[in-house]
Amino acid sequence: MALNLDFLITLYELLRKGFFDEEGFKRFIITKGARGFMEHENAMGRSVDVRDIKDELRKLMEIDGYEDRYCFHIFKSNLQQIKGDIYYLMSNGEEIVESALDRIHGVISDSIEIKTDIYLYAGGQDGGFTVNRDEVYINYLNYIGEREELIKILSHELYHSRRIKLWNNLKFGRNLLSKRKRYAYGLLGRIIEEGIACFIQHGPILIRDDKTGNLTRRNLTLSRNHFEMLNEALLNIKNGRFDRVRLGSLNIYAIGYIIVSALHSENKAHLLNQWTVNMNFKHIIMEYMELSRSNETLPEIEHEAIEWIIY
Structure with a gap:
């Protein structure tokens, strides 16, 4: 190239x-x-x-x-x-x-x-x-x-720009048929996709703010606010209240970076290949939820907001 x-x-x-x-x-x-x-x-x-x-x-x-x-x-x-x-x-x-x-x-x-x-x-x-x-x-x-x-x-x-096999694309696409799943899978997929990309770009410690402002040290200090907004969005999607979903206000870069960094710090980065190769984010989310239960410094994804998607 x-x-x-x-x-x-x-x-x-x-x-x-x-x-x-x-x-x-x-x-x-x-x-x-x-x-x-x-x-x-x-x-x-x-x-x-x-x-x-x-x-x-x-x-x-x-x-x-x-x-x-x-x-x-x-x-x-x-x-x-x-x-x-x-x-x-x-x-x-x-x-x-x-x-x-x-x-x-x-x-x-x-x-x-x-x-x-x-x-x-x-x-x-x-x-x-x-x-x-x-x-x-x-x-x-x-x-x-x-x-x-x-x-x-x-x-x-x-x-x-990585190559993804057609079959894995089709499997992910099947989850987008209903409106609820389309909103939820689209949102969570973007979070994990951008989280991994940001981690590759910046590494485990954000030394310098991203030039575009999408990921900054201030973003990360407000992580609990970002996750509260994510939980609210997922609950609204779950209950079909699509008019209340404000995806544009979510910082998917900060949320994704926090999730990926948490997995990396606990030597769980191998799970990232499940999304990278298979476009399956479920085990990544489940592992992060497990880590956040034992580490109070990590903001939580609420079980009620996510269980209908990953279980």
């Missing part, structure tokens, strides 16, 4: 000039990274098209101090650092990918197959994203000059 830097190179070439270059913009906007960025932004409800980006880049080039809505101004303000970073990434791409894979295999089975295309882009608010387990996009804007942090976010997204 190699790093595709076309987006970064063409944006660098465009912004280092003292004027807006029409031909340079055309070379930039047709890159796979640019297309993937626009598709992702639109999928997330943040409307964007070629004209929007062109207008913002033109203003950025023509108006001193202009701060565009895609944050390309950050890129423009760091061109000297970015020039060195691009050279480093071109020369060390394979080693960077291998380091990211080593982080993954330090937590889960090294038999997991990961083979995907990797694109570095710059813009927007997300740290990165994965498309259909076939394409990984990393927002380099958050990691300018941060080589180790770049490896860490790459390990997070590469975990999401």
